[in-house]
Amino acid sequence: MTPEVDLAAPLRIADLLAARDPIRVTAGAAVRDRVGAARAFLSKVLGDDRAVYGSTTGFGALVGYAGRADLRDQADNTLAHLGAGHGPDIDPHVARATLLVRAWSLARGASGVSPHVIDALVAMLGTTFVPAMPRYGSVGASGDLIPLGAAAQALRGRGHAYVLGERMPAAEALRSAGLEPLPLDGRDALALVNGTSLTTAAAALALACTRAAHRAVQRLTGLLADLLGSDPQFLDERLLRAFGHPGAIAVGAAMRGFTAGLTPSGQRPLQEPYSLRCSPQLLGAAEDALRYADGVVAADLGGVSDNPLFFPGDDAVVHGGNFFGQPAAFAADVLSMVVAQVGNLAERQLDLLVDPHRNNGLPPMLAAGPGQQHGLQGVQLAATALIAEIRRDAMPASMQSLPTNLHNQDVIPLGNQAALRALDQARLLRLIVGSLAVGLRQAVYVGARPPTAPGSREVLDALTAAVPPIDPDRPLEDDVRRAADAVEELER
Structure with a gap:
């Protein structure tokens, strides 16, 4: 019987242990309502021309500079520079547990993330797909940026991933697992990487x-x-x-x-x-x-x-x-x-x-x-x-x-x-x-x-x-x- 995790319920260590294999993750109406409300609020804030880190600005030490005007293009601006990890891939079980933790955090509705990002993580966790995440490169201070950046890129079909334990190009892995590449804008991309989900998992x-x-x-x-x-x-x-x-x-x-x-x-x-x-x-x-x-x-x-x-x-x-x-x-x-x-x-x-x-x-x-x-x-x-x-x-x-x-x-x-x-x-x-x-x-x-x-x-x-x-x-x-x-x- 496939284990089930409800993103509206408290997350348990037992859920992370179960995430080694495909699990059924549900995001019900309460989750969708709060995620949608936060996303609509983000649109209002940007329409009011208010400053939002990572959406209207550069990243890290470059926060004082304007980001890219196109929010979809801002996703590349977020993720490309994080492709700097080294060493062996993180244990696939840890990688999958990491994305379950990330999904749960985003499902709280405080990140302004698009609802389809939650849907993509839910779908991924129901398959054997595992992003290839480098072991070395993060200092855990602005989240686990580099490994989570690699995970976000794999979900977009870039970099590498595993399916049924076999490492392959991420685009091929998505097709093999029956998943679609994940479209992201700047806020979505930053929300995926700007947390300590790897550390927590x-x-x-x-x-x-x-x-x-x-x-x-x-x-x-x-x-x-x-x-x-x-x-x-x-x-x-x-x-x-x-x-x-x-x-x-x-x-x-x-x-x-x-x-x-x-x-x-x-x-x-x-x-x-x-x-x-x-x-x-x-x-x-x-x-x-x-x-x-x-x-x-x-x-x-x-x-x-x-x-x-x-x-x-x-x-x-x-x-x-x-x-x-x-x-x-x-x-x-x-x-x-x-x-x-x-x-x-x-x-x-x-x-x-x-x-x-x-x-x-x-x-x-x-x-x-x-x-x-x-x-x-x-x-x-x-x-x-x-x-x-x-x-x-x-x-x-x-x-x-x-x-x-x-x-x-x-x-x-x-x-x-x-x-x-x-x-x-x-x-x-x-x-x-x-x-x-x-x-x-x-x-x-x-x-x-x-x-x-x-x-x-x-x-x-x-x-x-x-x-x-x-x-x-x-x-x-x-x-x-x-x-x-x-x-x-x-x-x-």
Whole structure:
């Protein structure tokens, strides 16, 4: 069944996740009325000879100069100079989610956009068409100009796009998808590019991926404690309430649910290493940070990102900075920190699990026949490389402001760099989580005690169904992905 998104309803992260594939988007009478009213108001304003940025003026630092007289010609004036992006194309899923966010923002009726622009975005999202958008070139200060400019051009039949995963000239892609080239005037063109929809979409997808990994690590930590026979008092409700942090209290409650019935073996040290004993404090701090990101992403998904904005009821055209992606830049940098520390935790737990000096004497690297076989050795090496990659890229982007555009953009948020990087890192974190999950499944095969908690048994059963024992050695990259899938499925 094709997912449906109503542009009159609140936009959700689940809608962006569904946009990977064709979705049915509806723009009902309420949307059409407000979009049409704003468009009629724009015509009145221009007829009154009032100044409107991008319609009667040049762009950016050239705002003091008149734009082209023909509003249709002004679309070329808007978009041509933005064809300056570089690097690989943005992930097609992110590109499609971006245009869903843009459609929702334009559908609020504050952008003065032509109704047929909404219709074109709705039609596009119902196909496999994806504009080719360059990864590099935007500073996120006047919206995600260069990648969104490439998207607008692709919708016009210029540049490149994908259909059914195949990259081709955009005009050919439109024909293949059964779409018509999108006619634009200057206001339409500027409305398509002058917002932070790429930043918002990437941040939302990064948040979803990070939250899934965060929940998975809670379950896997409980399974690790159970297989080792740890004393679960590190999850004691009194202990965590005394700690005082809401995230730790919430995470501790969830982990107690996963580990209810865990019977300590009595053979472990009184206090486990921090990767177990301090897991509710670490994951709880991550929960508090993720709640901050939840709020920022929700506000971005529910807001209008454009300049200027049109308020027909007040007879007002308001020029300002609603294209400035600072909130998402901060939130995405927080996500990067969360990803790095949760990844550190999972990688250290894997290290504990494969070490015979700390794993209750299980074989080194959990190999079924040490020396003749090597078990988790390659998986651990890859997990170490993955966390090093995440940590290397964890420098906040939101603090890298520098002036550009003749000092018109004298401060910049770099939100799309922050958000795209956070999404990259979250996807790497998922692989570290899958690596730990493969290790836990193998630990039982080579002699770890069976889990005693029903929640732990549920996780192990899912992993056992998804991943065969490593005996003999085999390539494990697919097993890592399947294990990550199996743990995530427990949350659905």
